[in-house]
Amino acid sequence: MSAELKQSGDKPNLPPDTKMIEVFIMGKRYKVPATLTIQKAIEWAGFQFLRGCGCRGGICGACPTIYRTKDDYKLKIGLACQTVVEDGMYLVQLPFVPAQKSEYHIEDERPTIAAIEKHYPETFRCVQCNTCTKACPMDIEVMQYIAEIIKGDYKKAAELSSSCIMCGMCAARCPAELQQFNVAMFVRRMYGRHVLPKAEHLQKRVKEINENKYIPFLDELGEISHDELVERYKSREWQPEPYEDPNWQPKETKYL
Amino acid sequence: MGYTPELNELIKIVEKTRPERIRQIKAGHSFPKLSLEERAEVLEKFHPDYKKTGRCPILAGPNKGDGKFYPEEFVELLHSGSRLKDIEQFEKLIQKPDYETDVLVIGAGGAGCSAALTAMVNGQNVIITTKLRMGDANTVMAEGGIQGATQEVDSPYYHYLDTIGGGHFTNDPKLVKALVNDAPLVIEWLESLGMMFDKEKDGRLKVLKGGGVCRRRMHSSADMTGSEIMRVLRDEIKNNPDKILPIEFAPAVELILDQDGKCMGAILYHLETKVYSVVYAKAVVIATGGFGRLHIQGFPTTNHYGATADGIILAYRAGVRHRFMYSTQYHPTGAAFPEQNIGLLITEKVRTLGAEPVNRNGEEFVFPLEPRDVESACIIRECIERNNGIATPTGRLGVWLDSPMIEILRGEGTVKKALEAKYIQFKRYGIDISKQPMLIYPTLHYQNGGIEIDEWGDTTVPGLFAAGEVAGGIHGENRLMGNSLLDINVFGRRAGKKASEYITAGITLGTPKLDHVKKFQNELKEAGIETDELSPMILPDYSNPKVRERQLTAKRFGTLQ
Incomplete structure (x- = not known):
């Protein structure tokens, strides 16, 4: 009976047989447990983050990391809090990407191609190389939403970019110098305000x-x-779960 | 990657019982809800808040002698010294401001940003300061949704009942009233800012039911509701650089009061350059969030990196009481596997969509949508007392959350669409949550208590306001799902508005003082507390203990030694 529980806050539980591997943090060699994420491995090595760490759960965009793995020329991108270290990994974090953000008053704008031309004219320079899509740690079809923006389809662009965490890796890698994550933000707000019907x-x-x-x-x-x-x-009337009866009406109506 | 062969074997048991469980749901049968008496019993025995160890009383300051036992991790911070060790030096420093503004907002999460925007709309200039980036906050991690009685079959009356019952009738009634009455206003405000709510074709807001509520009133933006709110608020702040000045990587480390005890600004500490600077403001709003990163009772947490209770410490030294700080919310469903995801939030929406918690034998053991503290206590009981938990390869325990049920109940593809972020997060580790259940265990989620405020976010110190998770009383001893994204907006906006009115009524700032800090230091000494520890903590320390031993001159972040 009474199972025991190991509670260790955010410190990783490491079984005694955990394998140690080598990683290179900004070129310097460290030995770290093989099961850790890049984020926890960097902490394990003795760093305390100031930049490059936010939610620690893959949703805030603070910890994009550029890395190469052993014997592979490919430059890879992942979130430090969501990517497990590999033996021989070379890594650097890129916690900030310089980008212009256009300032606008949402009520004065309209969801048109002209608005994109006005606020993010470089968007039309897209060369369709798809580097942005490959760079996205959220697996968003970045090039595709840029294509929709160029066509003026705010709906498709907003939906395609909805899980953007604004880490900026698309813009950092773009050879045409687009600022994908910022134009997408503009498009989503315009869609929410001017395209989606009001409730x-x-x-x-x-x-x-x-x-x-x-x-x-x-x-x-x-x-x-x-x-x-x-x-x-205790005597609240319980609205039935949505699998049934969408037309349910409560008996008590005087407080509605 | 993916589950181990042992875990895959156990999943087969879950798959075996799934069809019958689905049949029961479709027939309208659910696992019975607990009565109020049964709830009290399971809480008493299994909720971490009721544990006798790891708690202690507060020995100095406004909550001294209140008879309560608080988490010792929190009390240690209250009992720590100010970072302004050589206080005369700082008394000189504060005689001249580096920045002057109308409203200083400390903390740039959802509550801070909504306070800043509201103060701006009310004609004030604003500085918003944060220790990380703008938007690095628990808001961004909130997944499931925001409550508000917007539907015809619902009203703020029922929202009030659900909220105060969920809080075991301990909530401050005037705060609940403000919360539920403003809820539809907040949703309309966010809609007008261009937030992408989940809607029907005609614009009707889609709603789901959260735990412990009698009506469907959870509004969402996929499973990234908080992230979407934060993106929108941050973007709006950046649209107004002439009115709102953000200062990032610069936590406030003490408040400044004048000779009459009015709050008139704060001392900021620029983490990168180690420079202190002084902000004078006619009003200050504290919106620094909660304390998840203190890892109360050793629990992992869903909270973001900066959730270290800084604002409460500052306000406490200025003489502001806190309440309900003995009460912590453990979210029932934190990830227990893979180890890399440990403690991360698995939104309640998974259960609202139909997934059930099931034990090692593939059996249901709790109504899936009990209030969070009850649900958590039942999961802990299942693992610890009944020994029906599943052990992970790293020595943790958990139960299954049967997410594939969602696909059967609501159609194929629902998981990927409605739980977009969660789907990606598990896919990275080779787990397809539309086909495989998740292993979960309660995780430290929310600080139920906080700074004592009135219904406008006002505190007992003139010119000092508080909003969001840092404030207490709204949720009593337990918060319901979706009331937190609501809370930050309701009380952020109220604090922003009230601060503006306070300023417009006419404020003359006096001489800047740090007497409150000195007084508090003396109280610590009188209570016999001698410590080298400093607070606010600012950031937690997760380095390897063996490495830490040899970092001989480093202490808490930014401490000059």
Whole structure:
């Protein structure tokens, strides 16, 4: 009974037989456990990150790393927090990429090709080499979304680029000097604001809130006794799970 | 890569019981929910918050003698000395500002950015400072969604009940009221900023149900909702460089008060150049987030690198109480395999889409959408007491989260589309979560408590406001899914607005002082606490202990020794 649990915060649990390998951090040799991510291996070696480390979970774009592996001429790119070290890996982190960000007022812009020409004119210089796509640690079809932007298809471009973490590796590698991650950000916001239809039911609810419709109900909950509050909590009507009955209506309607 | 042969064998058991579990769901049968009494029992026995070890009282400052036992990792920071060791030097330094502004926002995550934008809209100039990059925050990691009663079958009334019940009726009612009433306003604000919400063709917002709520009100942008919010807010801040000045890699290390006790700025420490600089501001908003990186009870965490409770320390020295800091949220589903992903968040959305937690024998053992603390306690019980957990090759324990169920219940391709980021994250390690279940165990997720605020984010120190995870009381002792992305926006905006009103009413800054720091140092001494440790911590230390032993002159980050 009573299984024991090893808890070690964020420090890796390393079984005693863990293999050690050599990596080269900015050219200098270090021995690190073979099972670690690049990020934890660099820490293992004794570094404390200031740049090049953010969420540690593959979503913030702070830790893109350029590396080569043994006997391979190919330049590879991965997130340090998501890529496991390999024996003989040469690596450097590139935590910042210089790029221009166009300043704009979202309400004044329109989702047109002209807007792209105005804010990110270099986009049209794309030579379709696909280097950006190969550089993307999120496996986004970068060149494809650039093609959609050039055609003025904001919807497709927004959808194709939706998992962008804005690490900037596309722009760092682009021979035509595009700033893919920034133009995509512009396109997504324009799509969200001007192309996706507005939620009408939300407008209605906002109006009700601004008219203080719900304040008396909320005040009522603040004033009733603890027992009464618990009772109301327990007797909430439970909306059925969405596999069935999209037309469900609650019986209690006076608080809606 | 992928699962080990031993784990693959165990997965076969899960696959075997899957068809029957699917049949049950389709027939409308779910594993029974616990009663309030049963919830209390499992929490008491298995939730890490109820453990007797690793807790201690606070011996100095405004929470001294409150009878509570707090995580010792947190108390150690409160009991540490100021980084301004030679305080006379800093008293001279603060007589002249390097920057002057209306509102200083400390922290550039979701709460900080929404506060900054709101202050700007209300006519204020803003400086926003952060120890990492703008947007390096837990906001970016929030996956599942943001709550708000936007649908006709729902209202803020039910959102209030769900929130306060989920918090075991400990939440501050006036904060809950603000939270749920503003929720639709926040969603509309984000929509107007161009956020890509998941919508139906006619623009209706898609909603899902989170744990412990009676109505569907979770709004999402795939499984990157927080990332999308953060991208949009950051972009909007960068669109206004003449009104908002961001200062990155420069944490605030102490607040500056004037002779009347009004907050009038902060001392920043530029991590790269080791330079201290002084900001004068008419109002200060603390939005530094939570304490996940303190690894309470040794748990791994879903939190970003900078979640080290800095803002609470600063405010505490200025005399601001905190509350509920004894309460920590452990997310039920942190990754337990592969080791490289340890502790990372697996969004509650996986369960809202239909995946069930199942044990070693392929059996269900808990209603998939209990409030988070209850769900976590049940998973811990299954592993520790009932011994039905699965051991990983690195000596950890977990249970299965049966994600392939989603494909069966909602159609092939759903996982890849609705859980885009998670799918990629596991694919990197040779695991296809649309076909193979995930191994999970609770992980340190959220600081339930924080700085005491009123419904406008105002604190007991004039001119000092707080918003986001750093503030406490909104969620009581347990937060529901989707209420955090909401909280940062509601209270960020409220703090930004109230700070603007406070300034517009007319503020005259007095003489800059650090008396509060000296006073607190004295209180520590009187309590018999002698330590060389300094706080705020700023960044955690994950170096190899054997290497660390020989880094003889290095301490916490940026400490000059």
